[in-house]
Structures are given as C-alpha cells and as structure tokens.
Amino acid sequence: MRGNPYPDGIQFRNFAIHDDTVKELRAATPGTRYARHLNAAGAALASETVLGTVIEHLRLEARIGGYEAAEAARERSEQVYALAARLIGAEPEDIALTESATVAWHRALDAMPLRPGDRILAAASSYVSSALHLFELRRSRGIEVEVLPCAADGTVDLSALADALRRPAALVTVAHVPTSSALIEPVAEIAALTTAAGVPLLLDATQSLGHLPLDVAATGIDLVVGTGRKFLRGPRGTGLLYVSPRMRERLHPPHPDVRGALWQSGDRVELAPGARRFETWENAHALRLGLGAALQETLALGVDTIGRYASGLADRLRAALGEMPGVRLTDPPAGGGAIVTFVRDDEKPAETVRRLRAAGVHLVAVPAQHGRWDLERRGLDAVVRASVHVYNDESDVDALVTALGRPAPRMVRPSSRTDVIVIGAGVHGSSTAWHLARRGARVIQLDRFPDGHTEGSSHGHIRMIRRAYPNPVWDDLVDRAYLAWAELSAAAGVRLLTTTGGLYARPVGEATPGLRGPGCVPVDAVRAAEIFPGLRLGDEFGAIYDPAAGVLDAAAAMRSLRELSLAHGVDRRTGCRVEGWNADGEGVTVRTADGLLRADRLVIAAGPWTGALVPELAGLLRVVRIVNIHIGATDPAAVSAPALGPFSVEVPGAGLLYGLPAVDGSALKIGLDHGPADDPDRPQTPVTAAEAATLLGLARRFLPAANGDVVDSVACRYTMAPRNRFAVGALAGTPQVLVAAACSGHGFKFGPAIGAGLADLALGKQRPDLDFLSPEELGTLG
Structure with a gap:
C-alpha cells in the first residue's frame, strides 16, 4: 500500500493483506461501488457472499416454506454456533x-x-x-x-x-x-x-x-x-x-x-x-445464515490480519487529520485500532457528517447522549467517528481528508445570485454540474433525495454503451460520448468503460430498420454463437455485432462525478425538494422547501419529475417502471466477458430483452425495455415475484449458462418520449432555462457528453450538433 509503513503489505503473524487482496475484497463488496464507506463501527458493508446467502434462503422459504427451509439448512445453521465459538475461543454450546x-x-x-x-x-x-x-x-x-x-x-x-x-x-x-x-x-x-x-x-x-x-x-x-x-x-x-x-x-x-x-x-x-x-424459537434464519457466511469470511482472513490492516489504515487517517488546521482528534491516549474520532472546530459534528455524506463519504456523528459517561467527562457534545475495514483503501482515506478540508458551502442569500442552479443529481445533472464548475462557474446542485437513492434511473452498478444506433443522426453524439467517458475516467483516475463487444439481435426478415453504426457488422446465429457462446439465438434471429460496445461502471461514474464536482466547488444540496421556478428578468428564481435561490441560468435534469417542473413537456413524457434481475450461474465465466457481452434480443410477444455480463463479482443482469406507467411521487416498490419470473423465463431461453437463482433485483423509472428521443437544450421563451429530459432508457451512456453540452449552452457557447435534440423538436424526428 502506498503511504503506509509496510511496503510489502501489512504483516502480522505470517498473515498479510496486499494491494491485490484489498482489490479483491473491494470487488466482492457491492457497497464500495457507490460511496466511500468508513462506518464499519456502525454497520459495515456486507460481501456479495453474505448478501447472496441471505437472499438464497429467503427465496427457499418462499418456495418450500419457512419450516421446511429451516430443516434443509439445519446443518449450516448449526455451524454458525461453531464459527462464533471459534471466533472468541469458546465452545459451540457456550x-x-x-x-x-x-x-x-x-x-x-x-x-x-x-x-x-x-x-x-x-x-x-x-x-x-x-x-x-x-x-x-x-x-x-x-x-x-x-x-x-x-x-x-x-x-x-x-x-x-x-x-x-x-x-x-x-x-x-x-x-x-x-x-x-x-x-x-x-x-x-x-x-x-x-x-x-x-x-x-x-x-x-x-x-x-x-x-x-x-x-x-x-x-x-x-x-x-x-x-x-x-x-x-x-x-x-x-x-x-x-x-x-x-x-x-x-x-x-x-x-x-x-x-x-x-x-x-x-x-x-x-x-x-x-x-x-x-x-x-422464532428467529430470522436467513440472517443467521448470513452471519455464518460473514463469520466464515472473517475467520478465513484472520482477525489478526483484519485488525492489523485496519489499524494501519486508521493510523494513516489519524496522521492526516492531525496535520489539518481546525481539525481536532478526540481519541484518548489508549485509542487505536480501526476507529478514529475527531471534530472540526468551526462545524458541529452532525453538520460535518451531513456534508461528508453529500460528498459520498459515509461516517457517523456520535452525540453525547450515546456515551455520556465518556463524552460528557471529556467535555464533548459530540464527535465524528470514522471506522475502516478491509474493503477500504488509501483512496477512501484520502477522499475523506479532501472532503473534510473543503470549506463549508457558501449559502446563497435571497438577495444574491449564483451562476447556475442544476436540478437533479442523476448522471446528466451531475455531469452538467461538474463541467460547469471545472470551467469556473458557481454552481448549486439540488436533488430531492439523498445520494444513493433508487427512485430515479441513475442507480445500479453497470450500464451498456454501444455505437450501434438505428439512425445516423446519433453517430456524432455517440462519438462524443466515448470521448467524454475517456475524459471523465482520466479526471477520476478510475477506469469507467470496459470494451467487450456487443450483439443486438432481432427476428430475421423484420420489416422495420434495425441497428447499424460505424464498425458494426451483421452476423447470423451461428456467428453470434462464436462471438458470445453465453448467448443462445435460434436460426430465426439475426444480429448486429458492435465491436466497440462495452460496459460502463455506473456506480463508480456517479461516485466520481460527485467527488469531482465537490472538488471544483459545487454546492451540492441533497434532500432539497424543488417546488417550482420562474423567470427573473434574464435570470431565474428557484423555490425550494428551504427558501428561494436565484441564478443566471437554470438546468433541469430531474428525470421522472421533469414533467412537474416543465409543464410544456409534461404531455410528451411518460414515466414507466422498469425492472432488472441479476441471475447466478454455476460457471460465472460462462456469463462474463469474453463469453458474453452486452446484448439485446427483440423477442416476439415479449419485447426487447437486454442484458449485461457478470462484472467484478456481480451476477448477470437482464431486463425488458418496457413497463407499465409509474408514479414518481410514490416510493419505488421492490421487484415482484411475477416480474422476476418473466425475466427468469427469458434467461432460461437465451442464456443457458445463467442457471442459478435470482440473486438480486432492482426497479427504476424510465422517462419515455415520442420515438425514444431526448430533449436537450433551452426552453422556448426562456433561454436562461435548459433541460435534459426524456432519455427514454438509453441516456446514461451519453451522460458526460450531455453534461458538457449543457455546460456549453449555459455559458453561452453554441452547440448546433445538439439542435436535433432541441426541446421544441421533441418527438418530431425519426
């Protein structure tokens, strides 16, 4: 690890955790993709194995009944006692x-x-x-x-x-x-x-x-x-x-x-x-089995090993915080291990935590009433507590230190005006905020939900990117998208795009035009099977092979955009509901639940809530529910690249089935590109058994290697426009207000490119290449 006193890995009793091991542990921990989690002393991130164990048993209970499932898992349940006893040097009966x-x-x-x-x-x-x-x-x-x-x-x-x-x-x-x-x-x-x-x-x-x-x-x-x-x-x-x-x-x-x-x-x-x-008698059998899986992982790695690594990482944090002006370490002399507590002199701990969470760094404030015999004795009203684990690395510590060192955001008073307000913290709003701030604009970004929510359509682990499109009008924007992802990856220092190639199939002889694009070639079912052995198409299907298609690390992209935006001074205010806006001379006034904000320009990238904020588009926009499931496989390699890449199949009677290969320990992901109408003002509901069964049936038909159970599921909301078009640009009659809307299920891949385009437009630069996406043209072109 860089910056620690153990250059060959942290050593203890012949155990070691090296950089490669930490990378493997991070890859096997889904939560690391979404935020910097330094709250192991509150609730640590579970591994994919623990998560899968819990879900597997819940599904078994649903299939055969709770008593029967408990009987089937009796041997594994008994093992939990032995594992817990081994952890503390006891006997199972203790x-x-x-x-x-x-x-x-x-x-x-x-x-x-x-x-x-x-x-x-x-x-x-x-x-x-x-x-x-x-x-x-x-x-x-x-x-x-x-x-x-x-x-x-x-x-x-x-x-x-x-x-x-x-x-x-x-x-x-x-x-x-x-x-x-x-x-x-x-x-x-x-x-x-x-x-x-x-x-x-x-x-x-x-x-x-x-x-x-x-x-x-x-x-x-x-x-x-x-x-x-x-x-x-x-x-x-x-x-x-x-x-x-x-x-x-x-x-x-x-x-x-x-x-x-x-x-x-x-x-x-x-x-x-x-x-x-x-x-x-009554207990949560699934949770106890999950505890057993967690105990197995802990014992396999070794408590001594875990403690030594976590202590070394916490020492790095202590040293960095000890050098920060205005930050005071609050641990007593006998402190050590994986936990670090501190306060920032000019900020209450609860506000420090709120600000750091908005930066994607998760820790917790401990108030005096949670430990009065300790904190009250030491004259502390509260402390900020950071706690690290084996899935953390030096980049998490550095992100905390960087975010902590930033001054608290300057609040815009009603009488003052900022340069741009961005409504929405999905991929388009976050990309726009970053591009604006890195060019020197003062930006306030608002979102009605906290980071990491699942109410819109930018959550989830991975997304597809491809050059194949039905209309050449998209080709230039696709080129810009690939360049924009490369630019974001370079700025973040994280690889966000992995090229795998992609196959896009439809019935032979279909009358309507299919996909085409630069470098794309048509293939028959035989050739398709050679390219992706994990995808099974019958002779009734033909396909387009796109060698440039690939997988985007969506979770890392959202995290990177958040961190880069904050590094460039964006004032991010999550959990802030926008109630409306109106033109204010050449600027705009935005009404929020927290008061009025004024800016020279407004960018609305509110996803499913766009219609409520832009009434003139409401009649053209339709919000639908989309579900995805992740399916296990006895041979994960058979559903991973190069055996499988992004794909879609137009299935008569079912719709467009799309999928992405297993990546970084996650399971194969599939979904259908249509769904029923949804109300964005109602909380998102879990994927139902019927929805999952429909997708699982399609998987059994087209993905023979995906022979496991559903290991995860997620619902999202698409905002659909006529002919699946976008609306990107200024609103008619109010040129100081721009919108990015109705991305119709294929907008994530364009996120950084659309953000750059909106930043150009907000700062007065002409972008004629985006005219075909003008809100005035929504739904009028093919």
Missing part, C-alpha cells in the same frame, strides 16, 4: 444467537439473581443502551450502579477497580471499545482482577468482534455480547451471547420458551443444557 448485542445484554442481566443493594461496576466506556438498562434495574430491582473512574489514558483505572472489588459486587461490565472513541480497554488485566475477586465480567464486544482478537478461555471472561452488523460484516438483526459454563449455573432465564427449555410433564421444566436456553 453460544446463544440473538437479534442484537442489546438483546443479548438484556437476556444475560435479566437472568442474574440480582437483589436490592447488589453492586454493578460499569466502565465509563459503557454504551447508552447498557446504561439505560442498568438505570432500569436500579429502579426495578434496587441495585447500585457505580461508574468506574478512568486512568489518564482513558481506560478503566485498574487500581480503582481493584479497590472497588474489595467489597462484594454482582458484576463488572466493560465495553471492549466504546461507541464514542477508539479507546481499547485492557480486557485481560480487567478480567484478571475480576477473576481473582470471584466477580463475573460482562464484556460488550460490539465494537471489537471481527477486528480485535478475543479469547474468553484464556482471559476467564464470563459473559460476552456482540453484534453481527459491525466489524463481522454480517446482516443487521444478528448478535450473539457467550455464557461460560460456570456462569450458566448462576443464571436463570426469566422468560424461557420452547427453544430454551423442555416441558417435561405437569409443571416440570428442564432448561436447555447450553447457552441456547437464552434463545427463543
């Missing part, structure tokens, strides 16, 4: 699986025979939910809660703990790593003192499992609670409870059920012999 760490905490403490006056000694590192439960136990059972003092380095004062243990105590509880800092408590030393005093120790390992080693047998810890969603990279809604054999003899679950107890006869009940006495 493990109970729960819905969260908090549920595990409650079941452990509620089972303790606590009496009035019993003392519970709690570290200042304790989490808010733990403290709240202790307060309730004080009220309902009369226990005493004592907060242990801290040493100078922020950890539990061991001398004070030893003194406190000279009096009888019922329990000591410590968070291995708190929610509010990177502090790492000296667990072994604390456990030695509690063991010597004969007092049980409850360790909250929520923030440490998966990146800090833990051996309960070696340390003598009695109780451990943890969650699956953080550094273990498991699904939300999973957790675990460890109960030592000696501790089980002292605990009695107050609410046993059929999972944890056997009703022998009459009123005689026998508790389950192991920790499963703390479980309940």
Whole structure:
C-alpha cells in the first residue's frame, strides 16, 4: 500500500493483506461501488457472499416454506454456533444467537439473581443502551450502579477497580471499545482482577468482534455480547451471547420458551443444557445464515490480519487529520485500532457528517447522549467517528481528508445570485454540474433525495454503451460520448468503460430498420454463437455485432462525478425538494422547501419529475417502471466477458430483452425495455415475484449458462418520449432555462457528453450538433 509503513503489505503473524487482496475484497463488496464507506463501527458493508446467502434462503422459504427451509439448512445453521465459538475461543454450546448485542445484554442481566443493594461496576466506556438498562434495574430491582473512574489514558483505572472489588459486587461490565472513541480497554488485566475477586465480567464486544482478537478461555471472561452488523460484516438483526459454563449455573432465564427449555410433564421444566436456553424459537434464519457466511469470511482472513490492516489504515487517517488546521482528534491516549474520532472546530459534528455524506463519504456523528459517561467527562457534545475495514483503501482515506478540508458551502442569500442552479443529481445533472464548475462557474446542485437513492434511473452498478444506433443522426453524439467517458475516467483516475463487444439481435426478415453504426457488422446465429457462446439465438434471429460496445461502471461514474464536482466547488444540496421556478428578468428564481435561490441560468435534469417542473413537456413524457434481475450461474465465466457481452434480443410477444455480463463479482443482469406507467411521487416498490419470473423465463431461453437463482433485483423509472428521443437544450421563451429530459432508457451512456453540452449552452457557447435534440423538436424526428 502506498503511504503506509509496510511496503510489502501489512504483516502480522505470517498473515498479510496486499494491494491485490484489498482489490479483491473491494470487488466482492457491492457497497464500495457507490460511496466511500468508513462506518464499519456502525454497520459495515456486507460481501456479495453474505448478501447472496441471505437472499438464497429467503427465496427457499418462499418456495418450500419457512419450516421446511429451516430443516434443509439445519446443518449450516448449526455451524454458525461453531464459527462464533471459534471466533472468541469458546465452545459451540457456550453460544446463544440473538437479534442484537442489546438483546443479548438484556437476556444475560435479566437472568442474574440480582437483589436490592447488589453492586454493578460499569466502565465509563459503557454504551447508552447498557446504561439505560442498568438505570432500569436500579429502579426495578434496587441495585447500585457505580461508574468506574478512568486512568489518564482513558481506560478503566485498574487500581480503582481493584479497590472497588474489595467489597462484594454482582458484576463488572466493560465495553471492549466504546461507541464514542477508539479507546481499547485492557480486557485481560480487567478480567484478571475480576477473576481473582470471584466477580463475573460482562464484556460488550460490539465494537471489537471481527477486528480485535478475543479469547474468553484464556482471559476467564464470563459473559460476552456482540453484534453481527459491525466489524463481522454480517446482516443487521444478528448478535450473539457467550455464557461460560460456570456462569450458566448462576443464571436463570426469566422468560424461557420452547427453544430454551423442555416441558417435561405437569409443571416440570428442564432448561436447555447450553447457552441456547437464552434463545427463543422464532428467529430470522436467513440472517443467521448470513452471519455464518460473514463469520466464515472473517475467520478465513484472520482477525489478526483484519485488525492489523485496519489499524494501519486508521493510523494513516489519524496522521492526516492531525496535520489539518481546525481539525481536532478526540481519541484518548489508549485509542487505536480501526476507529478514529475527531471534530472540526468551526462545524458541529452532525453538520460535518451531513456534508461528508453529500460528498459520498459515509461516517457517523456520535452525540453525547450515546456515551455520556465518556463524552460528557471529556467535555464533548459530540464527535465524528470514522471506522475502516478491509474493503477500504488509501483512496477512501484520502477522499475523506479532501472532503473534510473543503470549506463549508457558501449559502446563497435571497438577495444574491449564483451562476447556475442544476436540478437533479442523476448522471446528466451531475455531469452538467461538474463541467460547469471545472470551467469556473458557481454552481448549486439540488436533488430531492439523498445520494444513493433508487427512485430515479441513475442507480445500479453497470450500464451498456454501444455505437450501434438505428439512425445516423446519433453517430456524432455517440462519438462524443466515448470521448467524454475517456475524459471523465482520466479526471477520476478510475477506469469507467470496459470494451467487450456487443450483439443486438432481432427476428430475421423484420420489416422495420434495425441497428447499424460505424464498425458494426451483421452476423447470423451461428456467428453470434462464436462471438458470445453465453448467448443462445435460434436460426430465426439475426444480429448486429458492435465491436466497440462495452460496459460502463455506473456506480463508480456517479461516485466520481460527485467527488469531482465537490472538488471544483459545487454546492451540492441533497434532500432539497424543488417546488417550482420562474423567470427573473434574464435570470431565474428557484423555490425550494428551504427558501428561494436565484441564478443566471437554470438546468433541469430531474428525470421522472421533469414533467412537474416543465409543464410544456409534461404531455410528451411518460414515466414507466422498469425492472432488472441479476441471475447466478454455476460457471460465472460462462456469463462474463469474453463469453458474453452486452446484448439485446427483440423477442416476439415479449419485447426487447437486454442484458449485461457478470462484472467484478456481480451476477448477470437482464431486463425488458418496457413497463407499465409509474408514479414518481410514490416510493419505488421492490421487484415482484411475477416480474422476476418473466425475466427468469427469458434467461432460461437465451442464456443457458445463467442457471442459478435470482440473486438480486432492482426497479427504476424510465422517462419515455415520442420515438425514444431526448430533449436537450433551452426552453422556448426562456433561454436562461435548459433541460435534459426524456432519455427514454438509453441516456446514461451519453451522460458526460450531455453534461458538457449543457455546460456549453449555459455559458453561452453554441452547440448546433445538439439542435436535433432541441426541446421544441421533441418527438418530431425519426
């Protein structure tokens, strides 16, 4: 890795994570395509394997029933206990699986025979939910809660703990790593003192499992609670409870059920012999299997390896933040590991997080009420918490530092005016904002939804690009699109276009003209099978082969446009609803839910909401629902390039089937280029079983290697115009207002080129090559 002290990879106990390994881990983590995720201590990104495991079991339940699916997965479900035990040096019978760490905490403490006056000694590192439960136990059972003092380095004062243990105590509880800092408590030393005093120790390992080693047998810890969603990279809604054999003899679950107890006869009940006495019958089997998959991945890579890598990456962040004026690190001296907390002196942590998220850098603010015993003691109202994992690399850290170092956006007062307002943060709006800002224009970009939403049509992992078009009028714009993608790739330092070639098939003898284009050649079904063995066409189909066709990394493109726009000073305001606009002399006034904004020019790239903002186009625009599914394959190579590339097939009676090959660990993607009318003001709904079944049936016909189940699905909205045309340019009568609309399902490939064109027009440059897309001509040309 560049910039770290381990030039050959981060070494630890003969383990190492090298650059290539990190690339593989990133490729196997879908979330890395969309944002810089530095919130592993909140909810880490799951791998494709974990995601697939959960979805696979849910589909099995849907096919054969929940009980039957649980029976089929019984062996794998049992393995989860063994994996969790191996993680912490325990035995499988010592493990109970729960819905969260908090549920595990409650079941452990509620089972303790606590009496009035019993003392519970709690570290200042304790989490808010733990403290709240202790307060309730004080009220309902009369226990005493004592907060242990801290040493100078922020950890539990061991001398004070030893003194406190000279009096009888019922329990000591410590968070291995708190929610509010990177502090790492000296667990072994604390456990030695509690063991010597004969007092049980409850360790909250929520923030440490998966990146800090833990051996309960070696340390003598009695109780451990943890969650699956953080550094273990498991699904939300999973957790675990460890109960030592000696501790089980002292605990009695107050609410046993059929999972944890056997009703022998009459009123005689026998508790389950192991920790499963703390479980309940009903649970999310799919999530637990997903936790098992996450545990397998963690153990295969090695907790020591993960911790060493994450600590090295966090050290890089600490060093960079330590040199930034106005940024203050807030971790105590005993801080370390994968977490870094800080504040920016001129900005509240919640605002810092909001601004960084708008920049595509995801972390979290921790308010004092989530850790008062820690933050209040240190005089902090809140902190910003960043936390890294193995799917992060130095580019994520550098992106955080760069975004943090930018000044807060200058708010435009009602009496002032900016150069251009861009409505919409899809591919066209974001491309336009970037092109304008890099030329020196002051730009405010507005979007009604937060980044990463799925309400429009620019989300998703990959898109198709091709030179093949039915009408030569598109050829120049297609050329510009390829050049624009190369320019964006160079600016972002990321390869966004992979050339694979593409096949576009239709029935032989079809009367209407098909696709054609520079370099494209017609082929029959036999030749098509030689080009793409993964696509099966019958003799009734002919095709056009486009050697320049390829796959666009849409997620990386959107992320790059966001980061480049911010780097050039775009004031991005997501979650800002535009209520309307009106001409203001030679400029424009935009009405938002947050107030009025004024600009010399307005660009409307609002996707499905264009008709509401441009009434004169509303009658020409039709919003439709489009669904895509991703299908697994026993041989992924058979549905990946070069065995398969982008394709489409005009299927009589079904419509235009299109697809993209499996790329970077994702599954084959297919969809139909038509759909029912949709209302963009209603939340997007998931793909239905019937919609998925229709596409899966077509896949079985034309893609024999796609023999797996549906592993993912996504819905989007196309905004269709007559004859599938675009509207790009100034509105009649208001030349200061430009629009990019109705991209009719094939507009993403033109994103950077259309953005450059709109930037030219907004800054007064003539673009006669775009006249055929004038809003006045919408739907009038072939």
